[in-house]
Amino acid sequence: MTNLAKRKKAELRFRFYGIFSVFLSLLFVAILIFNICSSGIGGFYKTIFLTSIHFDQKLLNLEDNASEEQIRNASFRKLIKNSFDESFKDYSKDEIKQIKKLFYRKIDIELKNFLINNPEFLNKTTKVELTASTHIDQIHKGNFDRTVQEKHRKVNNFQLEIYDKFVEDQKVKKVWNSTYFTSGDSRDPEAAGVASSVKGSVFTILICFLLSFPIAIFASIYLQEFAKAGKITDLIEININNLAAVPSIIFGLLGLGILLNFFGLPRSTALVGGIVLSFMTLPTIIVACRSSLRAVPPSIREAALALGATKNQVVFHHVLPLAMPGTLTGTIIGLARAIGETAPLLMIGMVAFIMDIPSNPLEPAVGMPAQIYLWSESSERGFIEKTSSAIILLLMFLIVVNFVSVYFRKKYEKKW
Amino acid sequence: MFYSVLTLFVLSFIGFYLGKRKSIKLSQNIKLASLPSYYGYLAMLYILIPTLIAWFVLLVGENFVLEKYLFLILKEFLISMSGSEVQLFFIKIKNLSEGASFGNESDLELLGAQKIIQFKNLFLLLTYLVIFLVTAIALYLVNKKISPTFKSQRDVEKIVNLFIQLCSYIAILITVGIFLSLVFETINFFGYVNPLDFLFGINWNPNKAFVIDSSDVIDKDILKDAFGIIPLMTGTLLVAFLAMLVSIPLGLMSAIYLAEYAPKRIRDISKPVIEILAGIPTVVYGFFAALVVAPKIADLGEYIGLDVSSESALAAGLTMGVMIIPFVSSLSDDVIGAVPQSLRDGSYALGATKSETIIKVILPSALPGIIGSFLLAISRAIGETMIVVMAASLQANLTINPLEPTTTITTQIVTALTGDTEFDNPKTLVAFALGLTLFFATLLLNYFALRTVKKYREQYD
Numbered sequence: 097m098t099n100l101a102k103r104k105k106a107e108l109r110f111r112f113y114g115i116f117s118v119f120l121s122l123l124f125v126a127i128l129i130f131n132i133c134s135s136g137i138g139g140f141y142k143t144i145f146l147t148s149i150h151f152d153q154k155l156l157n158l159e160d161n162a163s164e165e166q167i168r169n170a171s172f173r174k175l176i177k178n179s180f181d182e183s184f185k186d187y188s189k190d191e192i193k194q195i196k197k198l199f200y201r202k203i204d205i206e207l208k209n210f211l212i213n214n215p216e217f218l219n220k221t222t223k224v225e226l227t228a229s230t231h232i233d234q235i236h237k238g239n240f241d242r243t244v245q246e247k248h249r250k251v252n253n254f255q256l257e258i259y260d261k262f263v264e265d266q267k268v269k270k271v272w273n274s275t276y277f278t279s280g281d282s283r284d285p286e287a288a289g290v291a292s293s294v295k296g297s298v299f300t301i302l303i304c305f306l307l308s309f310p311i312a313i314f315a316s317i318y319l320q321e322f323a324k325a326g327k328i329t330d331l332i333e334i335n336i337n338n339l340a341a342v343p344s345i346i347f348g349l350l351g352l353g354i355l356l357n358f359f360g361l362p363r364s365t366a367l368v369g370g371i372v373l374s375f376m377t378l379p380t381i382i383v384a385c386r387s388s389l390r391a392v393p394p395s396i397r398e399a400a401l402a403l404g405a406t407k408n409q410v411v412f413h414h415v416l417p418l419a420m421p422g423t424l425t426g427t428i429i430g431l432a433r434a435i436g437e438t439a440p441l442l443m444i445g446m447v448a449f450i451m452d453i454p455s456n457p458l459e460p461a462v463g464m465p466a467q468i469y470l471w472s473e474s475s476e477r478g479f480i481e482k483t484s485s486a487i488i489l490l491l492m493f494l495i496v497v498n499f500v501s502v503y504f505r506k507k508y509e510k511k512w
Numbered sequence: 513m514f515y516s517v518l519t520l521f522v523l524s525f526i527g528f529y530l531g532k533r534k535s536i537k538l539s540q541n542i543k544l545a546s547l548p549s550y551y552g553y554l555a556m557l558y559i560l561i562p563t564l565i566a567w568f569v570l571l572v573g574e575n576f577v578l579e580k581y582l583f584l585i586l587k588e589f590l591i592s593m594s595g596s597e598v599q600l601f602f603i604k605i606k607n608l609s610e611g612a613s614f615g616n617e618s619d620l621e622l623l624g625a626q627k628i629i630q631f632k633n634l635f636l637l638l639t640y641l642v643i644f645l646v647t648a649i650a651l652y653l654v655n656k657k658i659s660p661t662f663k664s665q666r667d668v669e670k671i672v673n674l675f676i677q678l679c680s681y682i683a684i685l686i687t688v689g690i691f692l693s694l695v696f697e698t699i700n701f702f703g704y705v706n707p708l709d710f711l712f713g714i715n716w717n718p719n720k721a722f723v724i725d726s727s728d729v730i731d732k733d734i735l736k737d738a739f740g741i742i743p744l745m746t747g748t749l750l751v752a753f754l755a756m757l758v759s760i761p762l763g764l765m766s767a768i769y770l771a772e773y774a775p776k777r778i779r780d781i782s783k784p785v786i787e788i789l790a791g792i793p794t795v796v797y798g799f800f801a802a803l804v805v806a807p808k809i810a811d812l813g814e815y816i817g818l819d820v821s822s823e824s825a826l827a828a829g830l831t832m833g834v835m836i837i838p839f840v841s842s843l844s845d846d847v848i849g850a851v852p853q854s855l856r857d858g859s860y861a862l863g864a865t866k867s868e869t870i871i872k873v874i875l876p877s878a879l880p881g882i883i884g885s886f887l888l889a890i891s892r893a894i895g896e897t898m899i900v901v902m903a904a905s906l907q908a909n910l911t912i913n914p915l916e917p918t919t920t921i922t923t924q925i926v927t928a929l930t931g932d933t934e935f936d937n938p939k940t941l942v943a944f945a946l947g948l949t950l951f952f953a954t955l956l957l958n959y960f961a962l963r964t965v966k967k968y969r970e971q972y973d
């Protein structure tokens with residue numbers, strides 16, 4: 097082989113390595129997204145049993161035209177026991193107990209809610225959609241291999257038989273899981289939802305934005321427009337650069353040591369989470385704002401000064417509005433990163449079992465990522481699916497946010 | 513609290529309006545030195561700034577004063593309790609005063625809760641008093657100051673400039689805050705454990721500290737080999753090394769291809785798609801590493817006859833590597849793009865092929881910048897938390913075998929501080945010592961990275 101041919105071959109090889117690594121990187125993106133999606137889509141659906149229930153007045157101890165309050169206080173246990181006993185007359189007591197386990201363990205609450213919403217069915221028989229237990233849910237969705245040995249699964253052969261009978265009678269259905277979006281966390285995967293964590297995230301990000309955005313803008317105006325070069329200005333700039341590179345968990349330690357222990361702010365709340373995340377977002381916004389301030393041409397400043405504006409008026413009335421689009425893009429990117437941050441929240445206790453949807457930033461809350469972490473630590477099979485669904489929601493939100501920021505930049509960015 | 517903030521803002525707007533109205537009245541006869549609204553702004557700032565400062569002081573002081581106050585009035589009951597009992601008592605009555613009742617409280621606790629409520633009401637009253645008092649004084653002062661020759665714009669701008677200057681100092685404040693919070697608790701920790709045992713110990717077993725705290729006597733000999741950071745360091749470096757093994761070749765080659773070879777269209781599409789990897793929250797990677805990568809690696813190991821732990825450093829390291837690819841590639845891309853075209857042209861003119869130009873000319877001249885980007889990526893890998901928390905082990909293991917379970921500094925910080933956090937126990941305090949170590953390590957790496965990048969930039973500017 098000639099020298100030239102060798103060199104040409106080396107050239108091709110090198111080029112191939114390049115294409116290969118780009119391809120591999122793109123492949124990782126694809127695998128990750130495909131994997132999460134394929135395991136998470138199912139979480140937006142749930143399995144239900146169409147069960148006909150007779151809402152017997154006597155069993156519920158309710159009068160005609162019972163008020164909502166009365167229904168809420170009624171006990172549905174007797175009714176459930178009765179309908180199970182009646183529908184499965186041929187089975188023994190023990191077997192009925194096992195059949196009951198096919199259902200979500202709090203179907204009495206589901207029945208109650210149904211009757212509250214449809215009080216006209218009192219004393220009538222109707223078909224009600226009752227949530228299946230998480231194990232049945234996983235089998236119905238095909239996430240769990242039912243051919244494994246009986247002792248290795250949570251659903252025994254008898255229960256499977258009954259389930260198959262239900263399927264044959266077309267009593268089992270997969271429906272859109274609306275409770276996933278409206279309820280908080282739960283010990284049972286079939287009832288767990290993201291509402292509390294979404295609201296927790298919203299509060300956290302809101303606090304983060306309210307704190308970091310104005311402070312970052314003021315700081316960048318000072319540094320870019322007013323500060324004289326000197327030791328203090330240098331020190332500030334070094335600090336901003338360093339803060340951008342400090343690991344996020346250190347900010348969590350700062351929140352724990354200073355905000356919780358020293359200032360005594362309430363633990364596990366969106367307020368503290370927001371403050372900690374604002375420390376992390378601050379450098380990102382400052383860098384973006386400063387570079388857009390720098391991009392505003394001097395002619396604008398000179399024109400305003402020539403018309404008699406003071407330096408403050410020049411900056412606040414003319415330069416800052418022109419630098420706003422770039423600043424906003426940077427802010428959105430910074431906040432998008434803050435939404436996905438988990439480690440600092442772990443440090444300040446924003447990782448807890450929270451059932452109630454927080455109504456203000458001073459109540460204990462979890463964020464979306466912390467919820468994902470919590471669910472992923474659970475050994476229950478059903479939670480894996482819920483985790484992936486929550487990840488899908490989070491990623492979709494991030495994608496939307498990023499598109500918005502790109503749109504902002506394209507639409508408002510000016511080339512001087 | 514919400515209403516006090518609202519009151520404050522309403523009052524400051526009233527101040528603005530009054531100031532503006534007075535100056536407009538004046539300006540009907542004579543020309544004023546500043547625009548009327550500046551007199552309004554001045555009144556507003558005179559009200560807002562002192563009240564906000566006072567309010568902040570009150571808010572911070574409330575907790576301290578409250579505890580002192582409780583000690584004073586409940587002295588005879590508290591004197592028989594130990595330190596931790598008193599803390600527990602305070603927490604209980606605080607919760608009680610916020611309405612979290614279990615129905616089994618003692619008379620003392622009910623009394624304490626009552627006192628807290630009284631105290632808080634008093635404090636609220638004080639807040640309102642401060643707000644109204646300051647408003648009255650501010651309005652009086654501004655009213656006296658407003659005159660045709662008074663340049664209110666100059667005063668307003670002075671205040672605004674001072675304010676934005678203070679805003680920029682917050683960056684320093686945060687760094688100082690980080691440093692102080694870490695150092696204080698680390699000093700507390702070193703009260704239990706000898707710093708040398710911490711830095712050079714090769715055994716990590718914080719649960720030993722857990723056993724002793726029930727007897728309330730800290731036996732320093734037991735702690736001697738419970739908190740050795742060496743196994744954590746090796747674990748952290750091992751995971752970071754594996755991550756670099758993935759991200760350096762892939763990131764650098766992608767950057768080279770995209771910067772030198774790829775047609776514009778492929779570049780425009782591929783670059784943002786690769787950047788997606790950087791935008792994905794780390795908790796997602798952690799989930800992926802624990803649920804997909806680790807089992808796959810364990811299966812593969814079994815297939816080829818190797819015993820791979822399901823919490824091996826390999827799974828965490830590889831996943832982290834994927835996460836870091838875009839850091840390496842976009843930073844290197846910038847550096848490669850900054851190499852002047854004349855160097856390439858010179859190399860081509862001598863008959864070199866493109867790959868020879870890249871390897872022999874471009875990469876050497878971009879080397880400092882590329883190394884800088886590697887250092888930044890390493891510091892990122894060391895500080896990364898969620899992936900290792902979810903995919904790596906909790907068991908400290910002094911090993912460099914990537915197939916065995918390992919733990920890292922960040923994992924141990926999280927384990928030390930989640931769940932019950934009592935700040936009189938070395939098991940909890942060690943998190944801050946680990947944090948300080950991590951802080952210094954990343955600081956050093958970043959310092960060197962930025963310095964090499966900067967030096968290199970100056971070369972071609």
